[in-house]
Amino acid sequence: MTETSITLTLNGKKKTLRVRPNELLLNVLRDRLFLTGAKYGCGIGECGACTVLIDGRPALACLTLAVAIDGKEVVTVEGLARGDELDPLQEAFLDHGAVQCGFCTPGMIMTARSLLDENPSPSEEEVREYIRGNICRCTGYTSIVSAILSCAQEKEGA
Amino acid sequence: METRQFEVAGRRARRKDGIAKVTGREIYSSDVYLPGMMHAVVLRSPHPHAEIVDVDVSEAERMGAVCLTPFDVPDTVYNERTVSIPEKTYRDRTVLPKKVRHVGEAVLAVAHDTEELAMLALSKVKVQYKELPSALDVKDAMVEARGARLYDTVFLGGECIQVKNNIACERSIAVGDVEDGFRQADITVESEFEAQRMYHAQMETKAAVCAPEPDGGITVWTTTQTIHNVRQLLGQIFSLPLHKVNVKRIALGGAFGSSIQMNSITPICVGLALRAKRPVKLVTSREEDMYDHVKYPVRFWLKFGAKKDGRLVAAHMKALVDIGAHNIQAYPLLGCIAGWFASLYKFQNLLFEGRAVYTNKVPACAMQGYGNPQTNFAVESLMDMLAEELGIDPIQLRLMNYVGVGDEFWGQGPTVRSIIKSCGVEEMLSRGAAMIGWDRRVHPSQKSGDVVRGIGVARGFHTSGTGGPKPGEVIDYSSATIKVNEDGSVDLITPVMDQGGGTWEAAAKVVAEVLKVPLDMVGISPSDTRTTGYDVCTHATRGVYCGVGAVHHVAEQVRQKILEFAARILEQNPRDLSLARNEEIGQAVIYPTGLPDRYITLGEVAKTAQIKSWGTIAATDSYRQKNCPPCFVTHFVEVEVEKRTGRVRIVRAALLGDCGTPINPDMVKGQLIGGLCRGLAFALLEETAYDSNTGRLVCGGYLTDYKLPTACEMPAIDDIMVGFANTYEPSGPLGAKGIGEAALNSAASAIVNAIYNATGIRFKKLPVTPERVLEALREGVAR
């Protein structure tokens, strides 16, 4: 198969890669760039473990062709913290015991990040709706929802 | 509350592996990449039952692939799970059986430079099968005349035994005289119950990476709950001395029992690596994983006999387990089911008859509870039925009969017993009743409308490990190494795996507590089978009680050494010294008792020991717990049933846990709530259905049609109330017991009891899907 050169912004850095059309973003991130934060959980968009941000919105790396992200901006969980300074969500996940086995955590945090970017003060219901594509088998979600809510701003007048 | 006497244990702290996990930097087996690594894929059987007549991998090899077929792996017969003593262990499998016994069973494997090349090579492999009659239904399977015969013989310990009617093993256990018991009974209730095949759905699919070492040995990273048992099995299968088999302890993306045995892919990966002389990585796809393991499905027949006053006098349970294609420790399972049954209530006289049967389906293995949630569903359902017959409040009936302090408890079947020393059953039943508002509970007959609510209770327990005063049939001990570094910080080296529940945190906290060092001065070292003593497995809810129990045992020895070395410096008698935590200077300090100002820091002691060449303050030891204390739980659940659609929603829940001292309170809480979520799945949602013609999973192994609960299925934060019993386990580390499996055991039972209280319909088959609810409601209406 023919290789194409794609250029993307990955965690803030320009990156040029040669990819074949059948290569999936998830596999390029993991197998070629060794960014293993995004996980394979189901391969068909049912679990959210591979969630990354593409142009600022959550997307599933397991269903995204690498050729198709030419010119786009990709942020993985590795790109979330600024240096040693964790993202508030990462802090919150630690403080609320929202992490058990941790395998869903990267995808969960990326989804939560985009929720708060879209809607800085979501209700508990809105949080649950928003993360319903991210499966966690350990926690029962409660601690995760609390962690996310703890990062939400007070609603005006609330 | 007793936990107040502790400075570290019982307090919330960020888990040590937390930063790595939230930044995506934690490395799981599936994240291991080695130079020159090959990637492997497995060819799996399309047939439920067939002989492999011939395989042709020549074309794949021409493409540069390395192949492993049933004809070139060692044919050592083993049981992938090590738990019982050898003479009680059945063995029926090899790495790549020459006869496949379920759809999706591994036939052969192919490795190449990339997973893609491996897949392409795999598509060129030709396999010739001779299809055999298959048994997909457990009842059919027991009639050999119908043609299916999975095994002619298997091994029990050293001896080769016949398999008849596909019955893998049976166990019959009696206490007292059950006939006589039923004769004394004023009232009896009986019923059948059925718990489905449920898939673990741990987030990380099975993964293994094997690096062949230049000295002929192997290094293995794999999804497992027990690095030492994997090591021993690999050594046995590939005839390697154990010092050349190194299994690394590595983060595990959930397991829930699915990695309690050596994963089926692990020896395949090793076989390929040894053949290729290159590192090989093998990660299963989700669909492969769903064809690899499943929870034990059990059909029960259960009968209780009781006096009018509610006192139980007899119980008789028959359990039929459909274990699928391999016997992954079904014998101890039957013993455990008997134990889970016998230890919930004082039946006086009981009889248990258990039978495990082979079918041509995915092999069943432990899943959080090892038969306990299934058993609990039957027992707690029948207790409610009995309560109704007797007109006694379900809580009263339970209080009247529960097994508690001073009673004998079966921790892992009839041979692992100890006397209960701590019990929060009464406290939890009364506190839980208040939390959920039990007094609001009314009989279903008094409810009307399209949407009805109901409250249910169920109590459960699990063992904390499988220790005991007598060795019994089950292996259980753990090991630990603790050393004090020259600056007063501490290295903890443990073989115990942590599935994410917080076992390692507990271990670190216990060290900090005993040695009086600040928690952040305790490091949990990476470890592997070469650097640690034996630990059987992170199963049986033994991580904290047994694994950390060993850590506690060793910490005490280190404490003594600290005092002895300090005594030399302070020129005192060790007995006259005190060890204390000094948060300002962030060190443990030692001083003559009563003279806190004359302290020296642990760092100074360790440094002096180095300079004066006294040696390192360290200890290594193994330790077996002499008990198997039950960790009790009580689930109160309120459900809402939409009668028009049959949909059931959990609206409120009170989860009570008795884990002795909760060393990591927020993690215990996390376990209880996680247990509720999987209990919901077990009770209402999940089942791996099979196509009765093809023997394939109806969902094809894809999560599209095997639905897991999402955040939206769980009750709101404020509607989940969690409470800990105020107990202290004298035999446990800092008074702690386990919690892990218990957290699930009575969840489903409570939900089903709540559905009954809402609708007046008793569901005896899980999962209780809207389809089943609506059907039942309609029949109810019709009748």
Added chain:
Amino acid sequence: MYKMRYAAPRTLTEALRLLGEEREGVYVVAGSTNVLPDLRAKKIRPSLLLSIEKLGELKGIHADGDVVTVGALTTINELLASRDIELNAGILHQAAQRFADPLVRNRATIGGNLANASPAADSAVPLLALDAVLDICSARGEREVPLSSFFTGPGKTVLERDELIRAVRFPSDSENQKAFIKFGLREAMAISLVSVGVELRIQKDEVAYARVAFGAVAPTPMRGFRTEEFLVGKKLTAEVLDEARQVASREVRPISDVRATESYRRHISGVLLGRAIKMALGGGMS
């Protein structure tokens, strides 16, 4: 941001075109044994690395009659392996044996070694002694330059920016007597302190023809014209040799550096010359 490109043309014409176009910052690479250390040391910051490796025209060794032609891309080990060189340019063969080390010899090319114009270039000394001539080409055309006037200073040559060395030519020296001596701090991978090459023809006990070359004793590898002059027509007696040594010591223009002092180099130059002459004559002194 500093960017560097890489090109590896397959034909000489293409290479010369690129070389002609890229005024500034083009840097020709063959075996790259010098380029990479220089890049890392930031001694050079080219905008284009022009690899001539793929230019078949620049490869190969041809000996026809009394002229030997060596393609600029010929590696030192290829020189060593060449029977033609051993027979017709023994001094070059000897020098090649002492060149760097076996691994570097697999990459380093003769053209590169000359173009790099190190005062200590091990191949330059024997080639000077061989009276070699360079074939130089560019998009503008071809020209030839005697090696003796090729070097203009450390790292400096008469090569124009758009020019390439295509080949080295020299007369076959089969009937001459010759010797090459490299004096370094160790047996292999050493940069010469001093190296000397001599070619002599003796007729009727007298020096009829003399070529003397020195390495590492001047800003460039140098011919020892004065020493040659002194030797020609003389009978090589012990006294003459003594004097020749002194002529040589005076003629060389070494400096002091990390490897040796000026006076030491002067002294050694004379000593080596003597030894070289003796070696060349197979110790057969009259």
Added chain:
Amino acid sequence: MTEGYAIELTVNGRQVSAEVRADETLLEFLRTQLRIIDAKSGCGKGDCGTCTVLLDGLPVKSCIVLAASADGKDVKTLSGMQNEPLVKALQESFVTHGAVQCGFCTPGMILTAASYLNEHKNPSRDDIRRALSGNLCRCTGYKKIVDATQAVARRNE
């Protein structure tokens, strides 16, 4: 637009296509892009030989070879030659003769020795010493390395 230079080559028998920087060394490419780490980085300027690899069969110092110039070529490192009898023999001989101490120079040393013995049937100790003269060893003092190599040479006679 990319500054990378696309190359296709064979590394240890497998086809590789990649993009490299103009100034990327073959060693850097092998170690960072392909994660082949038996070629070591000892000096970075061709002085020590720990980075020795075979380029089209010839031993070279990969730290002074441009990755780009390996385009279309065949690259072998020690780990890619595990199955070659001569290499195996040398590896065993190095171990039995105690020619391995810290081991950092060993891969390059064995590669150089192997490619030399392939060409030369019964070399003298001096020949061997000269052949290995591009590979530095700080531990052994070379004697045992020469012994080990010579032992194999003898066996090959």
Added chain:
Amino acid sequence: MNAQNQTNTRLLLPEFEYLRPETKAEALHFLDQHRDKNVHILAGGTDLIVKMKTGALSPRYLVNVKDIKELSGVRQINGALHIGAVTTLAALLRLPAIRSGYSALYEALRSMAAPAVRNMATVGGNLCNGSPAADTAPALMVLGTVCTLSSVAGERRLKLCDFFLGPGRTALLPGEMLTELLVDGVRPDSGSSFLKIGRVSADIAKVNIAVYLERDGDRVADCRVAVGSVAPTPLLLDSVVSFLKGSTMSRQVLSEAGRMVEDAIAPITDARSTAEYRKAISRILAEEAMQAAWVRSGGEVPR
């Protein structure tokens, strides 16, 4: 599961060519060029890639139209919505006009999968996938959506209700592509609603249903009812419509209409639900959806 068709959802095999047209015209050209060669349009990929991974489809050519500007976005031209076929579900959800005026579509979109999928999936993809359970289908059907099908030959318009031919089968001819959806402007006194039941919150429908009503006082002036997951294609239920039209809204009318929906469908039993259950709840959902639409059209809650 045999060597030839064993799936591996961890990767895609190199069995197709990837084409990335810059413009609609170029896309149509590619479709025409490869019309007989198993060419598939790639938009969001959330259905296509899954089908490729699970072996349900193995295209030879993928034409990625996701980034073609002229095919995405929504324009409002004198009231009517012109929806580009590759507009993502998320983009539609964010559109105030849809939230306020097209409840059925809004509710359908909200019920679908999860944000990550909605960011990738396109409305055209959801329809062209031809799934009987496609959630946007019943909603857009009752809203009287007309689709524009384009090819190199030109354009043709087709009612969405005539678009579906069977599971995975649509009216698209070889070389044709769905390029735009045209939804009428919101009429006064109208309302719509969408309801769905799945196994969990993010799921394929066991049954989904959409209702559109126009109210004239207490009478139903006009209406449309569509159901999904109960037949080989999403269905418009004309029987129900003819019954409701003109009738005066009441509880009885609602339950009668609900019963008619139940009678009108012949669903199957599959991995997601049983035929019986589907019939039973389609009635419930129909009643609730009709009532919701009625109330939104300004009607009183029927009693």
